[in-house]
Amino acid sequence: xxxxxxxFNNELKVxxxxxxxxxxxxxxxxxxxxxxxxxxPAYGEEIESAFEKFNEIVLNKKVDVESANKxxxxxxxxxxxxxxxxxxxxxxxxxxxKNMLLHAxxxxxxxxxxxxxxxxxxxxxxxxxxxKTEDEAERLAxxxxxxxxxxxxxxxxxxxxxxxxxxxxxxxxxNETYGNKAYTNMNEGLGKxxxxxxxxxxxxxxxxxxxxxxxxxxxxxxxxxxxxxxxNIFAQxxxxxxxxxxxxxxxxxxxxxxxxxxxxxxxxxxxxxERVLKFIDGNDHFFLNLxxxxxxxxxxxxxxxxGSTMVVVMARNGTDFGIQVSGLGDTWFTVPAEVPPNALYxxxxxxxxxxxDIGDSSITETAGxxxxxxxxxxxxxxxxxxxxxxxxNKTKLMYEITIGENNTYQIPYLxxxxxxxxxxIKLVVEKGIPPFIDTGIAHKKPxxxxxxxxxxxxxxxxxxxxxxxxxxxxx
Amino acid sequence: MPVKGIVxxxxxxxxxxxxxxxxxxxxxxxxxxxxxxxxxxQNKSILETSNMLxxxxxxxxxxxLLIAVKGGSEELVExxxxxxxxxxxxxxxxxxxxxxxxxxxxxxxxxxxxxxNLVLISVAGKYAGDEAIKALRNGLHVxxxxxxxxxxxxxxAKQIGYEKGLLVMGPDCGTAIINGAPLGFxxxxxxxxxxxxxxxxxxxxxxxxxxxxxGGGISQAIGTGGIDMKDYYGGLSFLTGLRALIxxxxxxxxxxxxKPPSEIVLxxxxxxxxxxxxxxxxxxxxxxxxVVKDLGALPAKTLExxxxxxxxxxxxxxxxxxxxxIDEREITIKKEAEELxxxxxxxxxxxxxxxxxxxxxxxxxxxxxxMLGKIYSxxxxxxxxxxxxxxxxxKHTIVDLGEDEFTVGRPHPQIDFQLRNKRILEEAKxxxxxxxxxxxxxxxxxxxxxxxxxxxxxxxxTKNGEVxxxxxxxxxxxxxxxxxxxxxxLRDAGAVVYDRNAYATKVAGNVIKLIGA
Numbered sequence: 004x005x006x007x008x009x010x011f012n013n014e015l016k017v018x019x020x021x022x023x024x025x026x027x028x029x030x031x032x033x034x035x036x037x038x039x040x041x042x043x044p045a046y047g048e049e050i051e052s053a054f055e056k057f058n059e060i061v062l063n064k065k066v067d068v069e070s071a072n073k074x075x076x077x078x079x080x081x082x083x084x085x086x087x088x089x090x091x092x093x094x095x096x097x098x099x100x101k102n103m104l105l106h107a108x109x110x111x112x113x114x115x116x117x118x119x120x121x122x123x124x125x126x127x128x129x130x131x132x133x134x135k136t137e138d139e140a141e142r143l144a145x146x147x148x149x150x151x152x153x154x155x156x157x158x159x160x161x162x163x164x165x166x167x168x169x170x171x172x173x174x175x176x177x178n179e180t181y182g183n184k185a186y187t188n189m190n191e192g193l194g195k196x197x198x199x200x201x202x203x204x205x206x207x208x209x210x211x212x213x214x215x216x217x218x219x220x221x222x223x224x225x226x227x228x229x230x231x232x233x234x235n236i237f238a239q240x241x242x243x244x245x246x247x248x249x250x251x252x253x254x255x256x257x258x259x260x261x262x263x264x265x266x267x268x269x270x271x272x273x274x275x276x277e278r279v280l281k282f283i284d285g286n287d288h289f290f291l292n293l294x295x296x297x298x299x300x301x302x303x304x305x306x307x308x309x310g311s312t313m314v315v316v317m318a319r320n321g322t323d324f325g326i327q328v329s330g331l332g333d334t335w336f337t338v339p340a341e342v343p344p345n346a347l348y349x350x351x352x353x354x355x356x357x358x359x360d361i362g363d364s365s366i367t368e369t370a371g372x373x374x375x376x377x378x379x380x381x382x383x384x385x386x387x388x389x390x391x392x393x394x395x396n397k398t399k400l401m402y403e404i405t406i407g408e409n410n411t412y413q414i415p416y417l418x419x420x421x422x423x424x425x426x427x428i429k430l431v432v433e434k435g436i437p438p439f440i441d442t443g444i445a446h447k448k449p450x451x452x453x454x455x456x457x458x459x460x461x462x463x464x465x466x467x468x469x470x471x472x473x474x475x476x477x478x
Numbered sequence: 479m480p481v482k483g484i485v486x487x488x489x490x491x492x493x494x495x496x497x498x499x500x501x502x503x504x505x506x507x508x509x510x511x512x513x514x515x516x517x518x519x520q521n522k523s524i525l526e527t528s529n530m531l532x533x534x535x536x537x538x539x540x541x542x543l544l545i546a547v548k549g550g551s552e553e554l555v556e557x558x559x560x561x562x563x564x565x566x567x568x569x570x571x572x573x574x575x576x577x578x579x580x581x582x583x584x585x586x587x588x589x590x591x592x593x594x595n596l597v598l599i600s601v602a603g604k605y606a607g608d609e610a611i612k613a614l615r616n617g618l619h620v621x622x623x624x625x626x627x628x629x630x631x632x633x634x635a636k637q638i639g640y641e642k643g644l645l646v647m648g649p650d651c652g653t654a655i656i657n658g659a660p661l662g663f664x665x666x667x668x669x670x671x672x673x674x675x676x677x678x679x680x681x682x683x684x685x686x687x688x689x690x691x692x693g694g695g696i697s698q699a700i701g702t703g704g705i706d707m708k709d710y711y712g713g714l715s716f717l718t719g720l721r722a723l724i725x726x727x728x729x730x731x732x733x734x735x736x737k738p739p740s741e742i743v744l745x746x747x748x749x750x751x752x753x754x755x756x757x758x759x760x761x762x763x764x765x766x767x768x769v770v771k772d773l774g775a776l777p778a779k780t781l782e783x784x785x786x787x788x789x790x791x792x793x794x795x796x797x798x799x800x801x802x803x804i805d806e807r808e809i810t811i812k813k814e815a816e817e818l819x820x821x822x823x824x825x826x827x828x829x830x831x832x833x834x835x836x837x838x839x840x841x842x843x844x845x846x847x848x849m850l851g852k853i854y855s856x857x858x859x860x861x862x863x864x865x866x867x868x869x870x871x872x873k874h875t876i877v878d879l880g881e882d883e884f885t886v887g888r889p890h891p892q893i894d895f896q897l898r899n900k901r902i903l904e905e906a907k908x909x910x911x912x913x914x915x916x917x918x919x920x921x922x923x924x925x926x927x928x929x930x931x932x933x934x935x936x937x938x939x940t941k942n943g944e945v946x947x948x949x950x951x952x953x954x955x956x957x958x959x960x961x962x963x964x965x966x967x968l969r970d971a972g973a974v975v976y977d978r979n980a981y982a983t984k985v986a987g988n989v990i991k992l993i994g995a
Contacts, residue, residue, distance in 0.1 A: 006643040007722035010595055010619055011698060015657040018587045020609055021600030021623065022494055024893075025662060028922035031958070032666070034659045037591045040580040041601055041609075042490040043516075043541045399579040403586050434583055435488070435541070 042435055050432060050467055053474045057429065060477050066330075068429075071310035075329045076406040076425040079313075079370065082301035083179040086231040086293065089222040093169035096157045096186050100169070103150045104128075107165025107363045108320025109335040110153050113144050117321030119200025119358050122449025123164035124151075126202030130210050131168045137202070155316055155327075158303060159186045160295045160363040163198035163445055163453075164321070171210070172218035174225075176233070176296050181304040187296035189213055189221075192286040198362075199445045199452035220279045224265035231261055233297040238411050240290070241372070241422070246380035247294040248364055248373030249441035249456060254290030259283050295363060298370035305329055305425075312473060313406060314426040317369045317438065317461060321361035321445070324462055328428055328469050331476065336469040338462050346444055346457025356454050358447035365440045365461070371409050371424030374439040374458065375401045379414045379422075383441070389458075397439050398423065404430040404438065428473065431466040479510060482555045483532045483546035490516065490541045491566070493889045499565045501896075506558045508550035514562070517542040518602075520886045540602075584612050598661055599648075600624055606649060607631025614638045614646070621701070622648030623662045626882065629710065636706070636714040645722070646715050648703040652679030652890075653923075655686065655699035662701070663892055665921035666956035670695015672788045673729035675719040677707045677736035680835025680919055681763070681781055683952050684979055685735055687921075688785035690954045691977070694792050697729040698722075704836070707736050713743035717750055724754040731791045732758045733784055734775065737840065738765035748773050757791045759784050763837070764844050764859070780980035781841055807981070815988030818913075818974065822993055823944045826912040829853075829990050830905045831876040832898050834891040835952065838917045839878040842983045849987035850874055856881055871905060874990070892924040899935040902947075906939040912993055913946040914939065915986050917979065918968075920953035920961060928959060929967045940972030946989065947973045950982040 004012075017036040019026035026038040044050075061068055093099050104127055106120060116124065125140040128149070134140035143149060154161045161167060167188055176185045191209060195201040225231065236257045237245075243253035263280060270276050283289050302315045311329035318325055325337040340359035348354070367373035377384065378398035381391035395416060401423040402408070408421030426438050437460035444455040491499075496514040503512040513530050515521040517538030525531040530546040538544055545562055549555040581587040588594060597613035599606050603626030610620045610627075614635060622635070627649035639646035647654050647661075654661040658669050665683055667690035676682035679701060686699050700719035707713050716736070723729045732754070739747065739762065751758060751773050760775035761784035770777035776791075778784035786800040829846065833839035839857060847853050855876040856868040865872060868883050879891040879898050891898055898916075905911050918928060925931055936947055949968050953961050961977075968975045976982035 005722060005725060006617075007619070007645050007718060008725050010645065011657060011722065011726055011728070013595060015596060015659050016591055016594045017659070017661075018584060018591065018594045018597045018613075018618070019600075020584065020597060021606075022492055022923075024494055025598055025600060025623070025923055028660050032658075032660060032922070035591070037587045037594070038580065039584065039587050040582050042582065043602065043605060047539065396579045399586075400582065402589065403582050436582060 044433060044435055046432065046467065049471070053471050054433070056474045056478050060474070066310035066477050068310050068312060071308050071330060072313055072406050072425070072427065075305040075308045075311040075313040078181065078305040078308075079301050079425055080407070080409050080411070081180050082304050084176050084185070084233040084297035084300045085179055086174050086225060086233060087177045088175045088225055089172055089218060090175060091169070092167050092171045092173050092186070092188070095173055095175055096159055096167070098157055100150060102148060103152055103169065105152055105154045105157060105159060105161065105165065105167035106320060107154060107161045107163065107361060108318040109323050109325030109337050111151065111320045111322055113151065115322050117358050117361065118448045119361060119445035120164045120166070120321050122200030122202055122451075123166035123197050125449060126197045126206060127166045127168040129202060130207050131170060153318070153320075154363055155318060157186070158184060158299065160299045160366050161188065161198065162190070162291060162295060162364045163362040163443060164200055165363050166197065170214065172214055172222075174293065174296065176293075176300045178300045178304050183300060183303050185296045185300035185303065187292040189217065190286060190289050190292045193288065193453065195452040199443070200449050201452040202450055216275055217279055217282060220266055220270050220275060221262070223269040224262050227265045227269045228261065231258070233293060234411060237294060237297060237372070238413070241376060241379045241412055242415055244380055244382055246373055246376040246383070246441065248291070248367040249443070250287075250380045250383045251290040251294060252287045254294060255283065255287055258290055258293070291364070294372070295366050298366045298372065302366065302370055307332060310477065312427050312429045312470075314369055314428060317365040317426075317440070318363045319360045319365065321358050324360060324465055326465050326469055328473065331469065331472055334472065336465050336472065338465045338468070341459070341462060343442055343444060343457040343459035345459070346455050348444070348455035349453070352446070352454035356446050358445045360442060360459055361445055362442070364442070368438055368440050369426060371405065371422040372412060374441045375405070375424070376412070376414060376422045377439070377441065378416050400436060401439060403434055404436050428466045428469045431463065432470045435463065437461045437463045437466075479548055479550065480552050480555050481530055481532065481546060481548045482552070482559060483530070483535065483544060484559060485517070485534055485538050486543040486545070488541055489543040491543060494893060497889050497894050499562060502565055503547070503558060503562050506561055508554035509547060509558050510550070511548040512558070512562070513544070513546045515544050516540060517544050524886070584609065584616070588616065595619060596621065596656065598623065600662070603627045603649070607635055610635040610646070611638060614642060614644055617642065617644070619645040620647065621651055621654055621661050622646070622703070623651060624648070625650040625885070632705070633711060636711055640714045640718060643718070645700065645718055647701050650703040650705060651701040653682050653699070654701040655696055657698070660922040663919065663921055663923040664699075665690070665952075665954050666958070667954055668695035669697070670792060671697055671728060671730035672733060672792050673697045673723035673726060673731070674699040674733045674735065675702065675716055675723060676700070676734070677702045677704050677716055678763070678837035679703070680917075680952065681735045681761075681837030681841070683835070683919055683921060684781040684838060685733065685761070685785045685788075687952055687954050688782055688978060689789055692786060692789050694785075694789035697726060704737065707739045707743055709740045709742055713739060713746055716743070717746055720747070720750055724750070724756065730756060731788050732756050733788045734758065734760045734762075735781070735784060736762050738762045738769065744769065744773070751775065759787050759791065763841055780845070781837070782978045782980040811981070811984050812988060814985050815992055818946055818985070818989045819992035821943070822912045822946060822989070826910060826944065827990070827993050828908075828911050829874040829913050829915065829986060830871055830911050831915040832901055832905070833876065833878050833917050834880060834898070835917050835919050836878050836880050838919075838950070838952065838979050839876050841979055842915065843876050845980060845983045846874065846876070846987050849984075850990055856883065871908070877901070892919050895925060895928070895931045899932070902935050902939060906945050911945055913948060913986055913989055915983070916947065916949045918949055918951045918964070920951065920959045920964065921957045926959060928964055933967050933971050936968060936971040936973050948976070948982060948986050949973045950976045950979045952977070952979065
């Protein structure tokens with residue numbers, strides 16, 4: 004039977020793209036129809052001709068984009084991040100130098116750094132003892148004697164300002180499947196913290212305590228445990244209402260359950276045990292840095308795959324928003340970062356106080372969690388006065404721009420569908436749908452700290468830039 | 479009069495939604511004109527001609543929404559702009575927050591409905607081809623309602639469809655009825671054993687409606703769009719549809735509707751028709767009977783005849799009885815024409831036809847050319863009778879308002895009556911015009927409120943009793959607009975009302991002849 008005759012013999016099921024009235028006619032007359040909320044592609048001539056060239060690349064098989072993306076996606080989802088140990092940044096982080104500070108986002112010089120990042124740099128200088136006062140620290144930062152380098156260049160990620168100094172303790176993660184490593188510092192908690200640009204004495208003394216007591220206690224416990232499987236923890240956390248970015252309550256609790264007996268076993272001082280366990284228990288975001296690092300170590304395994312249009316980094320330094328793409332090596336594509344338009348501010352603060360988007364935490368969205376998994380975390384949509392239905396729709400929208408669905412990280416509400424994973428720059432540009440990011444908001448002046456949290460769309464222009472570069476490289 | 483406007487970047491709405499909001503907004507206090515359009519080049523030139531192209535609109539892109547308001551005072555205009563934003567957001571927000579997820583692309587719609595089998599595409603022509611090709615690559619049949627699809631894209635879609643054995647209806651396919659479902663503009667017809675393939679959109683609506691109104695029923699009605707019969711496309715869609723009807727056990731009678739096909743297409747049709755014993759009715763408007771007979775099909779001169787002949791074959795009623803009815807009607811037609819001619823004021827002599835439906839315009843043009851001679855048109859039978867300006871009539875004139883010069887940037891005239899209403903009033907002011915002929919095509923997809931949107935204009939024209947207004951309604955009693963009520967309202971408004979285009983046209987032709995004599 005011909006396909007047209009098959010159509011005559013089957014129930015008609017229509018997808019309507021265009022005038023909504025046509026879908027309504029079918030609905031009214033009892034036929035099955037789905038309406039597509041179609042939007043014309045948001046691009047001009049330059050991108051239009053880039054799409055033509057892209058089609059030529061695919062047609063002439065100059066590079067097999069589809070299988071390259073499949074490969075990148077498989078590596079991303081097959082990754083298994085584990086914590087394997089701890090140490091000092093200077094000892095563990097590749098190419099870390101004695102006079103170096105790492106920071107979030109794409110590369111940036113002192114003169115272009117935003118307020119909170121300058122604040123964190125000042126704090127880190129005071130923490131290292133390279134200067135005694137704020138003024139001294141500022142002068143040193145501006146002197147050129149300190150080398151600034153993005154965390155991402157050192158297999159690390161930092162939330163918000165993301166500043167690492169040489170003597171800070173870090174976790175070491177390994178990707179069990181592919182053997183690559185990643186590093187992350189410990190989360191300090193909420194409010195007035197270094198990563199938000201605060202550097203008052205209490206901030207520095209907390210960091211000192213983390214170095215002198217928290218770090219050795221945790222290091223011994225991890226050594227005792229051998230390793231901690233973060234893939235398991237995160238898969239469970241998603242089922243418990245986390246999305247691994249703005250909500251980490253379940254992840255932190257699950258980690259706590261693994262650490263606690265080992266800490267008790269390996270630390271003799273009950274007061275120290277109490278302080279450490281209370282600190283982790285009192286900071287819902289303790290898991291955030293590990294979640295980010297797990298995303299980083301998984302995405303790094305998918306870097307440098309010839310012909311892949313998959314995004315491997317989205318990161319902001321508070322001045323620029325930058326991305327890196329698997330098939331485009333280590334090149335950064337950047338545009339100015341924006342102040343999140345949908346946000347909730349702490350009492351006493353408004354949008355006027357907010358710094359533009361900052362931090363490496365968008366690595367979680369890049370890996371398919373965070374904003375992409377927000378359907379799993381209905382509790383946090385209240386951040387912006389949204390509804391759980393909106394959260395579900397946000398996640399569903401992200402399936403439009405991703406290569407596939409994760410086989411381990413699932414969303415219960417969506418019938419355990421895997422999270423939308425592997426952002427494809429081509430799909431983002433073609434459909435005009437920007438990736439969706441959960442984010443914290445820092446005060447634009449150094450030294451003040453967090454003022455709110457909210458939701459933000461990644462700027463679509465940066466994906467256009469990358470797409471143009473991709474077409475140019477492979478044409 | 480002050481004009482103000484705003485650009486909403488990246489806010490896309492389809493043209494029908496915008497029309498509805500604009501219509502509501504024009505009713506606001508002190509507002510003269512409202513334009514809501516996406517910022518395409520064509521729309522910008524439309525705004526320019528109506529002096530509403532504001533400086534800030536010039537850099538707008540295809541997916542930026544332009545809103546311009548002209549009104550009595552700055553204050554009123556500002557107020558209207560705010561009101562328009564409210565009207566727009568009402569639609570969007572209720573959809574987004576209350577309803578379930580709405581997919582943004584074909585791929586994601588397929589994830590929700592993985593057993594979909596047909597995609598109906600009505601996005602702007604320059605994007606429609608790509609959407610169609612995507613659908614075909616996914617093994618789905620398509621109907622492309624959009625016009626202005628680039629030639630190469632349209633051909634590629636048809637070729638992919640032909641190779642894969644998939645139906646590609648369109649581009650520029652206004653109507654189809656598949657498994658009883660109304661697609662695009664279409665009427666609610668009885669189901670039955672008559673299968674139609676049509677390269678003429680309103681032709682298909684007229685034929686399927688008359689069939690249904692006269693005791694017959696439709697198995698499948700496949701539209702192909704007029705361009706399909708051109709050599710460049712080689713009738714690929716038409717042939718796929720015809721073959722499917724030949725193989726369809728539910729179809730006993732096959733009816734073909736088109737303008738005269740090219741030689742190449744005719745040859746392919748002939749070969750295909752050899753493979754069936756089913757009776758086939760051929761209505762190639764304007765072609766010689768012999769062309770149809772040569773295919774082994776039964777010729778029908780008008781859409782009405784094609785419909786009635788199909789019903790007679792389907793019901794086993796001798797066609798002669800219908801033929802007799804049509805022949806005897808000539809007397810009735812003359813009588814009706816005589817009565818009407820008496821009402822025409824001295825000195826008025828011209829026919830003016832303003833059409834929503836291309837095929838209906840064409841059929842009327844054929845009949846009147848035979849009866850009256852020269853008919854000017856924006857779609858003339860002969861190039862020498864082309865209107866110098868589509869917006870201005872000359873002598874006897876037929877205007878197809880579905881042509882590009884009228885539809886770019888606005889909804890089809892079967893949805894939006896504003897443009898034709900304006901034109902009707904202009905024609906009535908011309909002291910040489912005797913008869914204004916109008917079609918009204920109802921059914922799903924078309925304007926749902928013709929009584930509200932159309933009848934008041936008729937009333938305005940007929941009130942001084944100088945011009946005859948004739949309206950032919952294409953549709954069925956089961957259509958959602960209530961055909962009976964519409965016909966009554968039109969009669970009450972002073973129009974002469976019919977529901978078969980060929981019949982109505984003949985009456986009109988006779989009126990003009992009588993006045994001229």
